[in-house]
Amino acid sequence: SPVLAGKVAFVTGGSRGIGAAIVRRLVRDGAAVAFSYASSAAPADELVRSIQSEGGRALALKIDSADAAALTAGIDEAARAFGKIDILVNNAGVFLGGTLDDFSLEDFDKTLNVNVRAVFVAAKAASRHMGEGGRIINIGSTNAERMPWPGGSAYAMSKSALVGMVQGLSRDLGPRGITVNNVQPGPVNTDMNPVDGPNAAAMHGLMALARHAHPEEIAGMVGYLASPEAAFVTGASLNIDGGFAA
Template sequence: MTSSDRTALVTGGSRGIGAATALRLTRDGADVALTYVRDKEAADAVVRRIEGYGRRGVALRSDAADADAAGAAVHEAADALGRLDVLVNNAGIGVLGPITQLDPADVDRVLAVNVRAVFLACRAAAERLADGGRIISLGTALSRYAGGPGATLYALGKSALAGLTKPLARELGPRGITVNLIQPGPVDTDLNPADGPFAAAQRSATALDRFGTPDEVASLVAYLVSAEAAYITGTEVVVDGGHAA
């Protein structure tokens, strides 16, 4: 069984892993809402592709840094699609640099987007998800294994998702809702291109000596959404090309 006839919200779904995930769930038969912050044109382009598969697509402007927006997007998606079966917490930001050069505003924004927004979206989803639903969050392999200097704030925020995932899986388990965390390694996106200035070190840190693709991460999301993964919950699943090997 796939995500056929389900509905999903993918935060940060206008590009990169989010867009790949939205389209993969669509191809599997889901109606999908996605959030974006600034790039409405990109979001609308993803919606057109969703509709090209004969499914419903909805683009919602939502800034995850806004405490009121994160939960509101979940309710808007559920209202627009008629129900909600899947929440994919993909939206996130990265502020990198030596810890002595990171100011309080950097800390506040990263934790607001990467931690608070995910918590508030999950809180709203606990109210709106159908029994048997799915919550999947996107973290980073850097929160599990040394990412090197400059990644302290980013890894801090993403590490919090493991602490959220496990107890939430226990809380929602009686309703058949699974909660899991995906930890990607380096993935070729606009924000972290495989031919970018920091790519060589990331590539050499993997056993496969390459970046992953958004579609490879999206395929894991699709599996965790499926009925075959109904007994997988409260865990971290690594897709990192052997970064930890």
């Protein structure tokens, strides 16, 4: 039987991009998957329909990750619908760019609320529904280790914050047999960072492998971390970045 048969996952930001690839991968591996989105109802519903048409179990919930009460309630709702939560993937994130003089405190707060605070909130909520073998996986960024251009201070800070958070949470949850890790992608071809965007060539110039990743490649590392085989990996921040930070 598939490696995640009988497991339940919750993925934040599953309507598009890396999150949607993660949803499909976890379903392919046998999990029932609930996922959130901020505003893209049409692609979210289409993803659910396509999974259900192939016999999979999926549920889409409109939840702004910046709203802690809504995020907690949504995770509780998913746990009621599917009976428990085994795997939490904190994927939802925003990139708001700007150099020091131009970057507003509103954008600073939004970056922290979605990229950092929501990860803590979701971990708190989901871990209450987890048993032995639970998994918390965050999508960080190679920018936690290398931010080679101006305008990325808040984003890089938000992803660096996750490095410390998984170190601490791995200690909190280790006694319960729950692992907590970050996956740190380099450039991935999504709406956030399209392969035909203006900065693609500059990014490729910094990499050992001069290309964007496919979202499915990132989902592959998440699939590994979610699996029983990864039980000894915890507190780690793992680059999957084509050598961007090498």
